Amino acid sequence: xxxxxxxxxxxxxxxxxxxxxxxxxxxxxxxxxxxxxxxxxxxxxxxxxxxxxxxxxxxxxxxxxxxxxxxxxxxxxxxxxxxxxxxxxxxxxxxxxxxxxxxxxxxxxxxxxxxxxxxxxxxxxxxxxxxxxxxxxxxxxxxxxxxxxxxxxxxxxxxxxxxxxxxxxxxxxxxxxxxxx
Numbered sequence: 001x002x003x004x005x006x007x008x009x010x011x012x013x014x015x016x017x018x019x020x021x022x023x024x025x026x027x028x029x030x031x032x033x034x035x036x037x038x039x040x041x042x043x044x045x046x047x048x049x050x051x052x053x054x055x056x057x058x059x060x061x062x063x064x065x066x067x068x069x070x071x072x073x074x075x076x077x078x079x080x081x082x083x084x085x086x087x088x089x090x091x092x093x094x095x096x097x098x099x100x101x102x103x104x105x106x107x108x109x110x111x112x113x114x115x116x117x118x119x120x121x122x123x124x125x126x127x128x129x130x131x132x133x134x135x136x137x138x139x140x141x142x143x144x145x146x147x148x149x150x151x152x153x154x155x156x157x158x159x160x161x162x163x164x165x166x167x168x169x170x171x172x173x174x175x176x177x178x179x180x181x
Contacts, residue, residue, distance in 0.1 A: 008034040010154065010180040026052035026060065030178070032156070040072040048176075061089035064174075076106040080118065084140075084162070086172070094127040096172065098162055100140050114146040124164055137165030153181045 010032040018024045028050045035043040045067045052060035068082035079102070086096040102120025109116075124138035142160040149155060155178070162172045 004036070004038050006035065006037050008032075008036070010178075012178070012180065022054060023056075024052065024054045024059070026050070032178075032180075042070045042072075042078075044068045044070070058089070062091075063087045070104070076109060078104050078106070080104055080120070082120065092128050094129060096124065096126045098122060098124040098138050098140065100138055102140070104142075112148045115144070117141075117143045124162065126164075136167070136170075139163045139165060153179070155179050 011030070013029045014027065016024070016026040028048065030046070030048045032046045033044065045065075047065040048062070050060050050062045052058070063086070065085045066082060068080055070078045070080040072078050081101045082099070084096070084098045084100075086093055100120035100122030102118055104116055104118030107115045107117065118141065120140045122138050122140070123135060125133060125135045127133040140160065140162045142158065144158040145156065147155045156176070157178075158174070158176045160174045162174075164170045
């Protein structure tokens with residue numbers, strides 16, 4: 001069998017320009033990085049930058065960044081610590097920082113299919129326009145699927161939720177999907 005990869009890096013960028021009844025432009029850049037030295041410890045990071053304009057007016061302005069360190073307890077179960085950062089002008093988030101720690105389980109862990117679920121707890125700090133920064137306890141859950149279609153094509157999908165313990169109605173839900181080829 002081929003030697004396992006220690007580093008896996010997927011990068012993407014996009015540009016969309018439209019004209020007609022409405023002129024729009026959108027740019028995005030993203031990465032997904034995994035460092036797995038084939039020990040019990042795996043480090044993962046991802047980021048997404050999205051910016052768009054409609055008729056010269058900013059209509060999307062978002063930057064998200066995550067870093068996560070996982071330690072395998074068994075071949076399928078792991079503990080982790082992670083830190084999430086988000087800045088999203090149109091969700092009225094100047095910044096959101098959420099370090100959490102928790103437990104995860106790999107439902108599928110084959111070369112072609114990887115599916116994991118996790119839950120964690122920690123703290124969240126958030127600053128919104130016109131308000132003072134606030135802090136709260138945090139509870140987070142997540143799910144991530146990676147499907148290798150060919151030797152050079154991978155599909156990813158993820159869902160995450162982050163709730164503030166001071167007010168469970170104040171939550172952040174994130175859905176992501178991507179194709180790397």
